Amino acid sequence: MTRIAPLTLCCILMLAACTDAESPRQSLLASDTQSWPGEDWQLSTPEQEGLDGQAITLLDREFRSGQHGYVDSMLIIRNGRMVFEAYYEYDYQKINAPLISNQPGPWNYYDIKWHPYYQGSELHTVQSSTKSVMSALVGIAINRGDLPATSAVLGELLPHRNINDPQKAAITLDNVLTMRSGFEWEEDVSYWDPSNDAIRVESSNDWVAYLLNKPMSHDQGTTYKYNSTNTQLMSEIVSTATGQALDDYANQLLFKPIGIKKYFWKDAPEGFKDVAGGLYFTAQDFARFALLYETEGLWNDKQVIPSEWVTRSIQPHIKDTFPDDPGFNVGYGYQWWIYNDGTDGGPVMYGSWGWGGQFALIVPELNLIGVFTGWNVHEGLDYQYAYSLFYNRIVLPTGRSTGNPAIVSGT
Numbered sequence: 001m002t003r004i005a006p007l008t009l010c011c012i013l014m015l016a017a018c019t020d021a022e023s024p025r026q027s028l029l030a031s032d033t034q035s036w037p038g039e040d041w042q043l044s045t046p047e048q049e050g051l052d053g054q055a056i057t058l059l060d061r062e063f064r065s066g067q068h069g070y071v072d073s074m075l076i077i078r079n080g081r082m083v084f085e086a087y088y089e090y091d092y093q094k095i096n097a098p099l100i101s102n103q104p105g106p107w108n109y110y111d112i113k114w115h116p117y118y119q120g121s122e123l124h125t126v127q128s129s130t131k132s133v134m135s136a137l138v139g140i141a142i143n144r145g146d147l148p149a150t151s152a153v154l155g156e157l158l159p160h161r162n163i164n165d166p167q168k169a170a171i172t173l174d175n176v177l178t179m180r181s182g183f184e185w186e187e188d189v190s191y192w193d194p195s196n197d198a199i200r201v202e203s204s205n206d207w208v209a210y211l212l213n214k215p216m217s218h219d220q221g222t223t224y225k226y227n228s229t230n231t232q233l234m235s236e237i238v239s240t241a242t243g244q245a246l247d248d249y250a251n252q253l254l255f256k257p258i259g260i261k262k263y264f265w266k267d268a269p270e271g272f273k274d275v276a277g278g279l280y281f282t283a284q285d286f287a288r289f290a291l292l293y294e295t296e297g298l299w300n301d302k303q304v305i306p307s308e309w310v311t312r313s314i315q316p317h318i319k320d321t322f323p324d325d326p327g328f329n330v331g332y333g334y335q336w337w338i339y340n341d342g343t344d345g346g347p348v349m350y351g352s353w354g355w356g357g358q359f360a361l362i363v364p365e366l367n368l369i370g371v372f373t374g375w376n377v378h379e380g381l382d383y384q385y386a387y388s389l390f391y392n393r394i395v396l397p398t399g400r401s402t403g404n405p406a407i408v409s410g411t
Helices: 009-016 024-029 053-064 092-096 127-144 173-177 197-201 207-212 228-242 246-258 283-294 307-313 386-401
Strands: 071-078 081-087 263-265 279-281 337-340 349-354 358-363 368-374
Touching (some): 053 386, 071 386, 127 246, 127 349, 173 228, 207 228, 246 263, 246 283, 283 358
Antiparallel strands (some): 071 081, 337 349, 349 358
């Protein structure tokens, strides 16, 4: 396998332009306030870390009462220390029993053996938060020279697929990462709607072939269209380039360095790992992954993910993923969601997002993380997204207490 230079000249020039200002990572290295978990997390209290403990307690009570649907866990970390951790128990066997179909299994979302916990263990599905893990692995692979730059195209990256359509063969990895591949795809309707391509693809025996056989509806790079099987392309791309199973590659270069020991990863029918939504973590290990991004890819003294990849991943390549809903302005990066881009004066918050309520939420300027798991997949549930509750109830008050002038002034 030929190894390729990790950074293109344009990336180097872009990064050089940012070196004048001290990055959050540089500030982190210069301080003694940041902690990383060892075998266990270092514990603290909200008050010791400058958070409002009463606000957290109130949110905890609301989750326990079921006010926000089925939330399974809430973890809050500041400065690398666990300040709050709670788990909420529901009888999913009873809840799901009337709903399970005649085809139980890994993609039946009412099958108690698979959702929301794996086989009764503490491993909880993170659904589409798997996509953010996949993005991290792409960044690692590019940095190591296992993959070329994000300008590489599908025809080169998947030669065994014999992509004959020149328009499809020319789709760049960058446009796959940002959901701008141009394939015709319907994933904006309910996941219980049989017209949803994300559900239909799970009934096929080759998810990547299903996608590659779809027509193009737009020129690549012109239109954002959320497409879970876009991400599945990257599972095959990285495994093909490295000659390794994706979970082995992840365990060696991502999970083991940050102390993740227990996980489960579903296989897609074509034999590659399901990166559309197939990963299961403990809530604490989900938080480890979030902390790695909050520290710009640094873990203790080891750079696990290139800091420049983290920076590129959390930029809002797509400014508004829901332009038809003015009250729902969320951006999109390299498989990460930008929940608040800071233009309103509030702290920037980005994170992963998995169906049912799987959130790893990161507020870099406050060294603050919120991790939530849940199973709000049942139709008719009335609940607020955990990312909104966390931002309004925890993040904004913390930002005010730090003296951010835009927040203090109420803008």
